[in-house]
Amino acid sequence: MKKNDRKKVVGKHIWANLYGINEKYLNSKTRLKALIKKAVKESGATLHEIKAWKFGGEKGGVSVIALVLESHFAIHTWKEYNYATLDIYTCGSKADPEKAFKLIISVLKPKKIVKGKLERSM
Numbered sequence: 824m825k826k827n828d829r830k831k832v833v834g835k836h837i838w839a840n841l842y843g844i845n846e847k848y849l850n851s852k853t854r855l856k857a858l859i860k861k862a863v864k865e866s867g868a869t870l871h872e873i874k875a876w877k878f879g880g881e882k883g884g885v886s887v888i889a890l891v892l893e894s895h896f897a898i899h900t901w902k903e904y905n906y907a908t909l910d911i912y913t914c915g916s917k918a919d920p921e922k923a924f925k926l927i928i929s930v931l932k933p934k935k936i937v938k939g940k941l942e943r944s945m
Contacts, residue, residue, distance in 0.1 A: 830944060831944055832942045832944045833914055833944060833945060834913060834914040834915075834942070834943035835913050835919075835941075835943070836912045836940070836941045836942075836943060837909075837912075837920045837938065838908070838939050839909045839937060839938040839939070840907075840937040841907040841908070841931060841935075841936055842905070842933055842934055842935040842936070844906070844931040845932050846905065848930070849885075849901075849907075850884060850885060852875045852885045855885050855887045855898060858926075858930055858931075859873065859889050859896050860873060860889070862911075862927050863889055863891055863896055863923065865923055866913065866918045866919050866920055868891040868892070868894075868896075868913055868917070868918035869892040869917075870890075870891055871890045871891055872889070872890045873887065873888070874888050875887040875888075879902075883902060884899060884901045885898075885900050887899075893914050893917060893918045894912040895912055896910070896912075897909070897910040898910075898927075907933075909927060924938075
């Protein structure tokens with residue numbers, strides 16, 4: 824490996840804890856799946872497959888995982904706590920996870936966000 828290659832960014836990773844989100848999304852597999860599809864498109868990533876499922880009954884939540892050619896998007900909600908976790912990871916220079924993050928936040932409207940960002944490099 825060349826010395827300059829160690830600084831090369833190969834992936835961008837955003838994760839967040841979202842508190843007090845829009846309640847109509849907390850337990851809606853349909854709404855969250857549509858939101859993640861829209862966020863993938865907004866970011867410029869290429870959707871490969873998306874899966875969504877409910878857990879825990881009416882007090883539970885929803886998980887949505889989108890596999891993109893560039894990596895993945897994931898959201899998990901807990902209705903009981905009005906809480907969600909978000910994970911957006913993209914490789915290469917084509918996709919912009921920040922655009923996806925901003926779109927998701929504009930729709931879910933969390934009252935509090937704890938966000939992390941990391942550039943994965945060699």
